[in-house]
Amino acid sequence: MQLLMNGLIAGSLAALIAGGLALVYGVLGVFNLALGQMVLVGGYATWWFHVPLGLPLSASIVLGLLMGAALSWASFELFVNPFYKHHRFLPLVTTIALSMILDAAILLLWSERPRSIPTTGGGMISIVGMQATFTQLTLIMCTLLLLCGFACLFHSTPFGRKLRAVVQNPLAAMSLGVPAPLLHRIVFIMSGVFAAAGGIFLGIDQTLSTTIAFPLTIKAYAAIIAGGKGNIWGAVLCAYLIAILEQLLVGVHWFGTFYVSAGYQSTVALLFIIVFLLWKPQGLFATSQRLA
Amino acid sequence: MSLLSVSHLSLTIQDHSILHGVSLSVDEGEIVGLIGPNGSGKTTLFNVLSGFLKPTSGSVHYRGQDITNVSPSKRAKLGIGRVFQNFGIFREMTLEENVLVALEALPKQDRKNLGNLKDVVHGTLDMVGLLSHAKKKAGSLSGGQMRLLEIARTLKSGKTFFLLDEPTAGVSPKMTEQVADLIRQLKIEGKTVVIIEHDLPFISRICDRVIVMDVGRVVLTGKPQEVKKSKELQELYFGAELV
Numbered sequence: 001m002q003l004l005m006n007g008l009i010a011g012s013l014a015a016l017i018a019g020g021l022a023l024v025y026g027v028l029g030v031f032n033l034a035l036g037q038m039v040l041v042g043g044y045a046t047w048w049f050h051v052p053l054g055l056p057l058s059a060s061i062v063l064g065l066l067m068g069a070a071l072s073w074a075s076f077e078l079f080v081n082p083f084y085k086h087h088r089f090l091p092l093v094t095t096i097a098l099s100m101i102l103d104a105a106i107l108l109l110w111s112e113r114p115r116s117i118p119t120t121g122g123g124m125i126s127i128v129g130m131q132a133t134f135t136q137l138t139l140i141m142c143t144l145l146l147l148c149g150f151a152c153l154f155h156s157t158p159f160g161r162k163l164r165a166v167v168q169n170p171l172a173a174m175s176l177g178v179p180a181p182l183l184h185r186i187v188f189i190m191s192g193v194f195a196a197a198g199g200i201f202l203g204i205d206q207t208l209s210t211t212i213a214f215p216l217t218i219k220a221y222a223a224i225i226a227g228g229k230g231n232i233w234g235a236v237l238c239a240y241l242i243a244i245l246e247q248l249l250v251g252v253h254w255f256g257t258f259y260v261s262a263g264y265q266s267t268v269a270l271l272f273i274i275v276f277l278l279w280k281p282q283g284l285f286a287t288s289q290r291l292a
Numbered sequence: 293m294s295l296l297s298v299s300h301l302s303l304t305i306q307d308h309s310i311l312h313g314v315s316l317s318v319d320e321g322e323i324v325g326l327i328g329p330n331g332s333g334k335t336t337l338f339n340v341l342s343g344f345l346k347p348t349s350g351s352v353h354y355r356g357q358d359i360t361n362v363s364p365s366k367r368a369k370l371g372i373g374r375v376f377q378n379f380g381i382f383r384e385m386t387l388e389e390n391v392l393v394a395l396e397a398l399p400k401q402d403r404k405n406l407g408n409l410k411d412v413v414h415g416t417l418d419m420v421g422l423l424s425h426a427k428k429k430a431g432s433l434s435g436g437q438m439r440l441l442e443i444a445r446t447l448k449s450g451k452t453f454f455l456l457d458e459p460t461a462g463v464s465p466k467m468t469e470q471v472a473d474l475i476r477q478l479k480i481e482g483k484t485v486v487i488i489e490h491d492l493p494f495i496s497r498i499c500d501r502v503i504v505m506d507v508g509r510v511v512l513t514g515k516p517q518e519v520k521k522s523k524e525l526q527e528l529y530f531g532a533e534l535v
Contacts, residue, residue: 158396165382165393172380172442175342176449177368177397 003251005130007244012143013201014239017216018223019147020194022235025224026167027187030084030091034075035195035220036213037102042068042196043203044106047115057119065196072192076185099217103210112210117203139201146197147236154232163187215266222269226276228283238284242272293356295320295453295484296341301350303340303508310336312508313350318453323475323485325495325516328505329528334488335377337505338455341486342374343367354453369399373451377458377488379438383431387441390430391416394449402450416448417441420470435462443474454478456487460494472498496520504528 021035032038046064049055055063079098083090119135132140154160165173166180174180198216202208220235222242227234246268249260276283294317303311311333318324326334339345341352343364351360359367374380382390391413395403406412417423420440425433430441443459456475460468468491475498478485489495495502496516504512504525512524519525 158393161385161389161393161396164385164389168382168384169380171344171364172376172382173393173397174344174364175368175374175376175380176394176446177365178393179363179365181363 001129002131003247004244005127005132006251007240007247008140009132009136009205009243010246011240011243012140013198013205014216014219014223014243015147015236016143016194016198016201018220018227018235018239019150019232020191021220022224022227022232023187023194024191026232027163028080028084028184029088030080031089031095031221032075032080032191033092033095033217034079034099034102035191036215036217037099037106038068038071038075038192038195039199039202039216040106040208040210040213041071041102041199042192043117043199043201043208044110044115045196046200047117047203047208048110050117051115057117060117061200064200065193068192068196068199069189072189072195073185075192076188080188081184099213103213106210114207114209115203116207117200119204136205139205143197143201146194151233215269218266219269222272225273226284228285231283231285234283234285238272242269245272294318294353295322295355296486297353298337298341299351299353301337301340301347301352303336303345304348305345310508311340311347314505314508314510315350316503316510316513318484318486320484321479321482322501323479323487323499325499325502326486326488326505327490327492327495327502327525328511331507332505333508334505335457336508338374338457338486338488341455342372365397368397368451371450371452373446373449373454375439375442375446375454375456375459377461379435379442381430381438381442381445383429385430386427387417387422387430387433388413388426390441391445391448394445398450406450412448416444419448420444420474436464436467439463440467440470443471447474447478452483454483454485456485458488458490460489460491468494492520 017035017039021032024030024032042064045067046060049063050057050060075098079094080091083094123134124131125134125137154163162173162178163183165178166183170180199208219239219242223239224235226238246265249268250262250265253259296318298317299315301311301314302309314337326337328334336345340347343362347360351358353359354370354372359370382393385393392409395406395409395412403409414423414426417426422437422441430438433441439459439462443456446454459471463471472494475485475487487495487499499516502514502516502519503510504519506528512519512522
């Protein structure tokens with residue numbers, strides 16, 4: 001049961017990042033390989049506002065999210081928008097360049113020391129045999145609230161309908177008067193906010209370190225490939241699934257004889273991608289269409 | 293003054309010249325058929341008129357306003373509607389949502405004038421016999437039903453000028469008649485329509501005027517009966533004059 005709780009905590013972090021990424025992939029059809037760095041910038045910025053500058057945690061979180069939004073917007077204008085219309089694979093290259101620039105900027109601004117965002121509320125709570133801190137439960141609840149809020153926005157509002165229309169058929173949406181280029185921007189900025197939220201989650205629950213950007217990106221991509229490229233809820237569900245599998249891989253005493261080394265934990269996401277590409281290349285939640 | 297006026301429109305994409313100095317005009321309330329063999333540039337011309345492609349040279353004027361560099365969504369707000377050759381519907385959305393998204397994209401005042409949007413949505417679906425499928429996903433419809441949904445949605449979205457790209461492609465004879473009735477209804481309402489079609493009898497039945505294109509140029513224009521009898525059209529479509 002404890003492994004399930006650990007999976008829920010890790011999955012909530014991955015779901016935040018993968019949800020935003022799936023939205024970007026669904027709307028723009030582009031891969032953002034600087035996503036992990038955007039996560040780190042959100043986390044480090046919040047730490048910087050809260051610890052060295054001494055701002056209250058709530059204000060620091062809001063500023064961290066705003067930093068994520070601003071970075072995402074600038075990234076879209078400089079590294080994605082000028083390129084993706086020519087070929088949707090071009091941002092693969094430009095966002096690799098962006099990830100390197102951000103890596104260097106993070107080192108320059110915040111050095112390579114691991115950082116944690118301190119919080120109160122570290123007391124343990126036990127729920128049906130599962131242990132978690134109050135902070136961890138708050139993080140899970142905040143993630144679920146954010147995702148539920150986004151689900152309402154996406155499925156029950158005129159803005160969400162326009163967004164889904166642009167995801168499914170951008171030309172038809174534009175011909176009806178939906179301003180697709182503006183929505184592309186908004187979606188990219190929203191994914192940046194989700195990434196920054198993931199970074200804040202990471203900084204509060206674990207530690208921020210410059211080496212984790214790439215594994216975070218890989219996990220998010222595993223979730224969106226397995227979930228059905230561009231299917232946000234498929235990506236969110238698969239993010240939780242991957243996180244739980246990771247916990248099971250290293251936490252279970254396999255056949256009563258051996259444990260898998262924690263070093264192999266990160267291979268779960270890669271295995272997930274390979275298995276899904278072989279078994280169901282269209283993803284778990286890709287829907288079939290009538291052909292005639 | 294013409295509702296739409298296109299002058300000396302040319303388009304070159306990657307050294308490939310697709311449109312060569314196309315000039316044409318469409319008057320308000322007119323139903324115009326745009327015909328020509330495959331690859332003659334009809335859909336490309338529609339893409340330029342909708343704003344999806346920018347011409348290399350030439351201009352497009354709508355209601356006297358130069359819209360050559362206006363974005364597709366702004367053209368839609370000016371009243372230009374488009375029905376696509378390859379189904380411009382949102383397959384993962386319900387039929388209700390497909391219509392609703394079109395209504396919600398209207399300028400605020402136009403949306404208010406429509407009244408209760410839910411009633412308009414149901415009225416639109418009822419018009420084409422799809423009300424019983426309102427809660428189904430559009431991707432589950434047959435090709436003909438998708439076409440009717442797209443046409444009905446465009447017609448009810450407050451547009452005044454319609455670009456219909458092969459509206460009867462893949463549609464049964466019965467549904468083709470339904471499409472023809474919808475277009476006739478538009479004429480009664482004083483709307484303007486340009487239709488790309490390969491179905492010449494359909495064009496003859498509903499169009500006031502026909503424009504013939506070939507290799508990116510307008511080669512002929514006139515009333516349907518005159519154009520039908522012309523040697524140029526017969527040579528374009530059948531490779532020789534019909535006896």
